[in-house]
Amino acid sequence: MPELPEVETTCRGLAPTVTGARILRVTVRERRMRWPLVSGFEALLAGRRIKRIHRRAKYVLLEMADRTLMIHLGMSGSLRIVAGETPPRLHDHVDLVLDSGDCVRFNDPRRFGSLHVVQGNIEAHPLLAPLGPEPLSADFDGATLQRATRGRRVAIKPLLMNAKIVVGVGNIYASEALFHARVHPWKLAGRLSVEETERIASAIKAVLEAAIRVGGTTLRDYVNAEGNPGYFRQKLYVYERTDQACLVCDAPISHRVQGQRSTYWCPQCQPGRTPRTARRSRRGAAQ
DNA sequence: CTTTGCACCTGTTGGC
DNA sequence: TGCCAACAGGTGCAAA
DSSP states (O other), rough: OOOOOHHHHHHHHHHHHHOOOOOEEESSSSSOSOOOOTTTTHHTTTTTTTEEEEETTTTTEEEEESSSEEETTTTTTTEEETTTTTOOTTTEEEEEETTEEEEEEEEOOSSOEEEEEESSSSGSSTTTTOOOTTTTTTTSSSSHHHHHTTTSSBBBHHHOOOOOTSSSSHHHHHHHHHHHHTTTTTSBBBGOOOOHHHHHHHHHHHHHHHHHHTTTTOOSOOTTTTOOOHHHHHHGGTOOOOTTTTTTTTBOOEEEETTEEEEETTTTSOOOOOOOOOOOOOOOOOO
């Protein structure tokens, strides 16, 4: 579900409620996540005050004096603020009940998400340490991307989704950014020109920023901290638009599975070849 | 080292 | 109506 804009939107939505609040108690209804919740998870948080909330890659970080609660939303997770007495619904796995009477509620049908309590330097955590630069920071630009692509024989689209290269770019925004950069998703990363990596880096920033501005993309599950969807879906140019007319040139949008993920592109705006392996099923946005 | 494919889960959808 | 296969905003890990 969530890529960087959705995680960022979640953080911003939680911030006013969570910043400075004390966690009175923690209720866990399901410990089986991507990584099972450690025994004693609740006690590691109860009574602690949240100093601030921020984000690294797709992780939500709730920072306390000497520890950090690190939450990943996986494919189907969400964090919402509800009133303390709100009865739990299906897949409401974890509650943080705050001294304000509000409750931070973690819901995740597929349970690909995770929650870790990290003591000490958060950036040194094994899940964070290997991560690449933040796409919206000055640490990421055309030159960074150019350097990262040299000698790579992977196609650019899966490379963009590799968090060691750059974090936060998932399946939707990878296709969207390549469309705006006018680069074919199957183009080999190592063969990109300086101009192309420049355009891709700029497109990534532009697309992510635009998505954040409207609260992210909701396809099916995603809701922000208030339970509302994001509206970037209306601004998607290729994702889930198979066979529909390109909004720029009218050509029908193409779709193909690439590295087990759906890839969408405009064959006219993004000229290039797809390797001629077996065609796979196509599934447009019927809605 | 890089690249590829699987696995983890539940829910929804489309075709027969 | 029912059943089943395919697919879904992620990503660590093992195998090649």
